[in-house]
Amino acid sequence: xxxxxxxxxxxxxxxxxxxxxxxxxxxxxxxxxxxxxxxxxxxxxxxxxxxxxxxxxxxxxxxxxxxxxxxxxxxxxxxxxxxxxxxxxxxxxxxxxxxxxxxxxxxxxxxxxxxxxxxxxxxxxxxxxxxxxxxxxxxxxxxxxxxxxxxxxxxxxxxxxxxxxxxxxxxxxxxxxxxxxxxxxxxxxxxxxxxxxxxxxxxxxxxxxxxxxxxxxxxxxxxxxxxxxxxxxxxxx
Amino acid sequence: xxxxxxxxxxxxxxxxxxxxxxxxxxxxxxxxxxxxxxxxxxxxxxxxxxxxxxxxxxxxxxxxxxxxxxxxxxxxxxxxxxxxxxxxxxxxxxxxxxxxxxxxxxxxxxxxxxxxxxxxxxxxxxxxxxxxxxxxxxxxxxxxxxxxxxxxxxxxxxxxxxxxxxxxxxxxxxxxxxxxxxxxxxxxxxxxxxxxxxxxxxxxxxxxxxxxxxxxxxxxxxxxxxxxxxxxxxxxxxxxxxxxxxxxxxxxxxxxxxxxxxxxxxxxxxxxxxxxxxxxxxxxxxxxxxxxx
Numbered sequence: 001x002x003x004x005x006x007x008x009x010x011x012x013x014x015x016x017x018x019x020x021x022x023x024x025x026x027x028x029x030x031x032x033x034x035x036x037x038x039x040x041x042x043x044x045x046x047x048x049x050x051x052x053x054x055x056x057x058x059x060x061x062x063x064x065x066x067x068x069x070x071x072x073x074x075x076x077x078x079x080x081x082x083x084x085x086x087x088x089x090x091x092x093x094x095x096x097x098x099x100x101x102x103x104x105x106x107x108x109x110x111x112x113x114x115x116x117x118x119x120x121x122x123x124x125x126x127x128x129x130x131x132x133x134x135x136x137x138x139x140x141x142x143x144x145x146x147x148x149x150x151x152x153x154x155x156x157x158x159x160x161x162x163x164x165x166x167x168x169x170x171x172x173x174x175x176x177x178x179x180x181x182x183x184x185x186x187x188x189x190x191x192x193x194x195x196x197x198x199x200x201x202x203x204x205x206x207x208x209x210x211x212x213x214x215x216x217x218x219x220x221x222x223x224x225x226x227x228x229x230x231x232x233x234x235x236x237x
Numbered sequence: 238x239x240x241x242x243x244x245x246x247x248x249x250x251x252x253x254x255x256x257x258x259x260x261x262x263x264x265x266x267x268x269x270x271x272x273x274x275x276x277x278x279x280x281x282x283x284x285x286x287x288x289x290x291x292x293x294x295x296x297x298x299x300x301x302x303x304x305x306x307x308x309x310x311x312x313x314x315x316x317x318x319x320x321x322x323x324x325x326x327x328x329x330x331x332x333x334x335x336x337x338x339x340x341x342x343x344x345x346x347x348x349x350x351x352x353x354x355x356x357x358x359x360x361x362x363x364x365x366x367x368x369x370x371x372x373x374x375x376x377x378x379x380x381x382x383x384x385x386x387x388x389x390x391x392x393x394x395x396x397x398x399x400x401x402x403x404x405x406x407x408x409x410x411x412x413x414x415x416x417x418x419x420x421x422x423x424x425x426x427x428x429x430x431x432x433x434x435x436x437x438x439x440x441x442x443x444x445x446x447x448x449x450x451x452x453x454x455x456x457x458x459x460x461x462x463x464x465x466x467x468x469x470x471x472x473x474x475x476x477x478x479x480x481x482x483x484x485x486x487x488x489x490x491x492x493x494x495x496x497x498x499x500x501x502x503x504x505x506x507x508x509x510x511x512x513x514x515x516x517x518x519x520x521x522x523x524x525x526x527x528x529x530x
Contacts (some may be wrong), residue, residue, distance in 0.1 A: 073423075091408050091411050
């Protein structure tokens with residue numbers, strides 16, 4: 001199996017707090033990998049460090065064998081690592097369609113971009129209806145769909161998802177996770193960060209447990225789902 | 238008489254709007270109040286003047302020359318004074334003070350070169366003709382000023398609305414982190430914004446020089462104060478607000494002079510701005526600031 005992403009002993013600070021204390025993890029081609037942990041465990045910082053928004057204080061991040069530890073955020077996107085940030089982070093003052101167009105900012109194939117927008121609309125028909133509305137007027141679930149659709153516009157090789165279930169109704173969460181699996185089947189590797197550990201482990205191949213900045217467990221998701229410690233701490237007994 | 242004043246007010250107000258639109262754009266995107274915008278305006282006016290007197294250029298090429306010169310100056314100010322502070326993540330005040338330093342340096346150098354006297358465009362550079370539109374008499378100069386400033390503002394709005402980089406600028410203005418996660422080179426967007434905004438400021442300088450037929454090295458100060466008032470009035474960072482605010486200020490100044498007294502011009506127009514702000518503290522188009530989580 002080819003390694004897409006490899007973190008080795010990565011340290012990072014969030015403000016004055018040491019949020020990552022030497023984490024190592026890998027994502028292989030075609031995998032969904034879940035990173036679970038409580039609020040404040042450092043999950044978001046992990047994704048932001050990979051995306052180049054937060055600088056690693058120590059350690060190494062390899063993407064397809066290339067060192068991207070010090071690459072600027074926009075070049076990391078250009079390389080194919082695209083993040084769907086926590087809280088959806090859509091551009092509220094821009095129209096839905098403009099959000100999608102900006103998702104393809106790094107691309108230079110206008111005709112194909114138009115086709116891809118149509119494809120996003122096929123996947124999320126509600127977005128087509130709302131195409132010319134300011135994105136801030138969408139509901140929470142619609143915003144998450146837009147955020148995922150926008151990330152797909154960049155044609156990512158590795159998709160980073162930060163709490164895709166946050167603040168969404170259970171039915172919508174299910175729908176979002178189905179879509180994540182579909183995206184993965186189309187060949188995109190995925191690293192998903194979640195507080196909703198059960199959901200994340202159900203759809204992922206492997207998982208890691210992050211506790212106050214350190215990875216304390218790493219295993220196949222099936223085994224993690226049956227792990228006593230995980231059940232007690234994260235799956236509600 | 239009143240209708241006639243409208244023509245004067247439009248000519249004055251459209252230039253205020255043009256100055257303020259770049260000012261507010263820099264604030265919206267970079268979150269910096271660049272107090273060098275007045276100095277950039279002055280340099281733009283001189284660049285336009287030199288283009289006309291030395292190189293015999295017509296009005297459009299002269300304005301383009303001025304925009305190029307002031308745009309480059311804006312880019313340099315950002316690179317030298319604002320960018321280093323941005324890298325250190327200082328907010329608002331430090332870069333603002335750095336731009337005061339830039340303004341002082343630019344003004345001093347210009348005074349060294351041009352002295353303190355007023356310069357004029359050649360006689361009849363814009364022929365003294367006038368046109369009757371209904372009851373209003375518009376001079377060719379007023380038409381040129383209104384036409385150029387509105388065309389430039391409309392062009393800016395179209396660039397922001399329609400082009401890929403324009404949308405990127407709006408994305409950075411809303412949330413630079415989200416923009417970076419979309420692969421937008423945020424630093425380059427800052428530079429493009431500085432260049433474009435300053436270019437518009439320079440064009441406003443040429444038009445002001447034409448309007449009053451006077452260009453001097455200390456013309457940046459008064460316009461800067463008006464610019465600050467206009468962008469606060471319009472709502473910080475809001476393009477439509479800067480346009481509306483500029484026109485309102487132009488109207489109130491002209492009407493105070495026409496109907497009250499030129500002695501009280503500034504007192505009355507700034508008093509009016511103050512009143513509007515009492516009613517709408519975040520400006521005409523401004524939103525009540527959201528608390529960021």
